[in-house]
Amino acid sequence: MPQAPCICLIDDDDDLRAALAQMLTIAGIAVRDFATADAALQILDPDFDGAVLTDVRMPGMDGLQLFQHLHDMDADLPVILLTGHGDVDMAVRALHAGAYDFLTKPVDTEVLTAALRRALAARRLVLENRRLRQSQSDIALAHPPLMGDSLAMRQLRDSLTRVAEAQSDALITGPGGAGKSLVAQAIHRHGPRRAKPFVVLDCAALSPDRIDAALLGSEPTPNARHARTPGLLEKAHRGVLCLDDVAALPQAAQTRLLKLVEAGEFWPAGAAAPRPLDLQIIATAESETQGDLHPGLYYRLSRAIVTVPPLSARAQDVPALFRHFLQSAADRLSRSVPPLTDLVLAHLATHRWPGNLRELQAFAEHHLLGLEGAPGHTPPARPALAQMVATYEAALIRDTLRDCQGHATQAMQMLGLPRKTFYDKLARHGIRPGSFRDPA
Template sequence: MMAQPLVRLVDDDADLLAATAQALRLAGFRVETFEAAEAALQGLTPDYPGVVLSDVRMPGMDGLELQRCLQALDPDLPVILLTGHGDVPMAVAALKAGAWDFLTKPAGTDALTAALRRAVSARALVLENRLLRASRPEPEPGDPRLLGDSAVMVHLRQTLSRVAEAGLDALISGPVGAGKEAVARAIHAQGARRGRAFVHIICAALDPVAFEGEMLGRPAGASPRQGRLPGALEQAHRGTLYLDGIEHLPPAAQARLLTVLGAGEYRPAGAAAPRALELRLIASTSADLGALTAAGSFRADLFYRLSGIVLQVPPLSARLEDVPGLFRRFVRDACRRADLPVPALDAAIQARLMAQDWPGNLRELQQLAESVALGLAPSPSGPDPAGEGLTAMVSAYEAELLRSALRRSGGQVTRAMKALHLPRKTLYDKLARHRIDPAAFRPQDR
C-alpha cells in the first residue's frame, strides 16, 4: 500500500493551523504541525520524504527565511508558501529564488491539495533518483567509449575536463555512433552538477506540440488529485539538459527553447507562476550546423548560443590504434553482463579489427564485440580478410600496427621504432614490404 504523502505545515495562527491540518488529513495527507518556523526546522534532514507548507507572515523567523534555510539544507526540498494578496510580489520573488510554489489566502482545498500532490510527486522522484545513484555498482574506471591513447582522444578528454570544470554550455559534434552521448555524460560527471540530474532529450522525437509537453510537463490524468508529470526543464533544474541531435529540432521548438533560455525562467504545467531556471545546456549534432544555419534551416541565434564551445568527437577511423583495446573492453563488458567467460582474441580477430574502416564507429565495434562474447562472431562489414587465409590476415594486422605507430609519432621513424621495439633496418624492411611511406604521416605545412 502506498504511504500517505507527508506535509510539514507551519503557521503561527493556531486556529488556521488546526483547520488546514484537518482538511489535509481528510484529503489523505499525513500532516506534521508547527506554530513556529524555528521548531519546523528541527529534525529535518536532506532525506526528508515530504514537503513543507508555510505561512509567510510569522513572528521571529518568517516563511521566507524558513524557505532560505530549507534550501540551504536541501535545494530539492519543495517549499510552498501561503501568503496574503499584499505579499504576492514578495512571494513571486521567493519563487524565483527557489521556492516551489505559492498560494494566496484563503486557499481552496482543491487548489491546496493539487499543489501539494505535485510537490510530493516531485520530491519522491528526487529521492528515488538519489537512491538509484547510491545503489548503482561502481563501473570500471572511465566510459569505454572515451578510452584510448590516440592523440585525438587524449586531446578530447583534456578538453572535456576543462569544459566540465568551467561549467560552460557546449556543443558536441561528430558522426553517428562516435560517442557524443558519452562525452556529454562525462562533462556532467566531472562538473559541479554531478550530483544533479542528467536529462537526455532526443530531438528527433519532438514536434512543436511534443516539445511543450516534454519540456514543461503534462497532466497525468483528468483529476487534479493525480498530479502531473514533470517536464525536462523541471527535472534538469540545477543539473544538465542534453539535447541529442539538435539539428532535428523543429524551427518553432528552436524559437521556444531560445525564449526559455533567454528568460532564465519557465512556467511548468499547472504552476501558479514562473520558476527560476538554472541548468547547463549540452547539445550534440551529427550535421554541419554552420551550413544548416547558412541555408536558413537552423536558427542563427540558437547556433551562435550553442557554438561558443564545440567539442569534436573523432570517427573511429581516425583512431584505429585504439580499436584493439576498445574491442577487448567491449567484449569483457558484454561477457560480464551475460555471465559468460571472456573468450581468447586470436590473431584472426585482431586482423579483422584492423582491416575495417568502421563506418558505424563505436556502435558498430560494440555490436561486433557483443557477438563475439556470445560466440556468434560474424565477420565485420566490408572485405572479409578471413577469406585470404591466416598469412594475409597477419600481414594486414602488421601493416596497420606500423601505420598506427607512425600516426602516433607524426611520421618520425625513430619514435615509431622505439614504440614497436624494432631495429631500424627491420622497421624499414617492413615499411618497404607493405609500401608504407613515413612522410605521409608527417604534419603538412599549411
C-alpha cells in the same frame, strides 16, 4: 625530492640557514636548504608536497620574486617570508598578494615551527583535494568512447575537460555511432554540475504539439490520481540539459526553448509565478554547420564545438575497445572470453568501421556468441599474408612507441632496427611518434 613532506628553506646566509635547518630537524620537520632561489627551483613544481620558507633579501632572485614565480606556478603552494623589521610593509603587501605568512627575524622557534606545521597541513589538504578531483576525473574519462592513446582521443579528452570546467554550452558533433551522447554524459560527470541532474531530450521524438508539455510539464486531468508531471526544464534546473540529435528538434520548439533559456526563467504548468532557470545545454549533431538550427540556438551552442572522431581516425584504439566490449559482454552474459584468432585481429586492424563504436560492439558480441559477424556487414575475409604481416608489424611498432612514450631512439633500439629502416616503416604505416607522447 624526499618522499616525506618537507620544508624548502632558502637563505643566502650560510650560518643562519644551517642554524634554521638544525632547529627544524630537531623539531621533527624535514627540511632541504638552499643558498639561492635558482637552486631551490630545481625541486619546486606543482606537485611539491611541502612548503617554502625563504628570506626576502637575497642576491639574484630575491624572496619576493621567488614568491611571485611560485604563485604563478601554483597559487596554493604555501610560501612563508622571513623578513627584517624594515621589510614588514613589503611583506604585508606580499601577504595580500597571496603569500601564506611572513615572520620577522630573529624568529622564535615555537612560532616558526607552528607556522610551518600549519603550512604543511594546508598543503596536504590541497593535494588530497587535487587527488580526489583527479580520481573523479579519471572515472569520468574511463568510459569506452574516451578510451585510447591516439592523438584524436587525447585532443577529445582535453576539449571535453575544458568545456566541463567552464560549464559552457556546447555542440558535440561526429558521425552516428561514435559516442556523442556518451561524451555528453562524460562532460556532465567531469564538471561542477556532476551532482545535479543530467536530463536528455530526444529531439527526434518530440512532436510540435508536445513542446510545452515536454519542456514545462503538464497538469493532471480532473480524474487523475497523481500530481502534475514536471517538465524537462524543471528536472534539469541547475544541471545539464542534453539535446540529443538537436537538428531534429522542430523549429517551434527551438524558438520556444531559446526564449526560455535566454530569459533565465520559466513558468511550470499551474505555477503562480515564474521560477529561475539555470542550465548548461549540451547538444549532439552529426554536423557542426548550422543546418536546420535556429540561428540564436546555433550561436549559443557553437560557443564550444567538441568533435568526436570516427573509429577510422583512431585505428590504434580499436583492439583495446574491442577487448573492452568483449569482456563487458562476457560479464553480462556469464560467458568466458573466447580467444582472438589471427583472422579477427586482422579484421580489427583493416576494417574501416563505418558504424563506429556501435558496429565494433556488435562485432565483439557476435564473436563472443560464436556467430559469423556483426549484423549488417559481411564476415571478415581472410587478408593476404603480406597484409597480415604489415598489420602485425604496424601494431608492434605502435605498442613499442607507446611503451617508450613516443621516444623514437629508444623504440628503434628495442626493436633492433637501424634508423633508416625504422623511419621507412613509420612512413609506410603512417605512424607519428609524437602522437604517443604525453601532451603535458
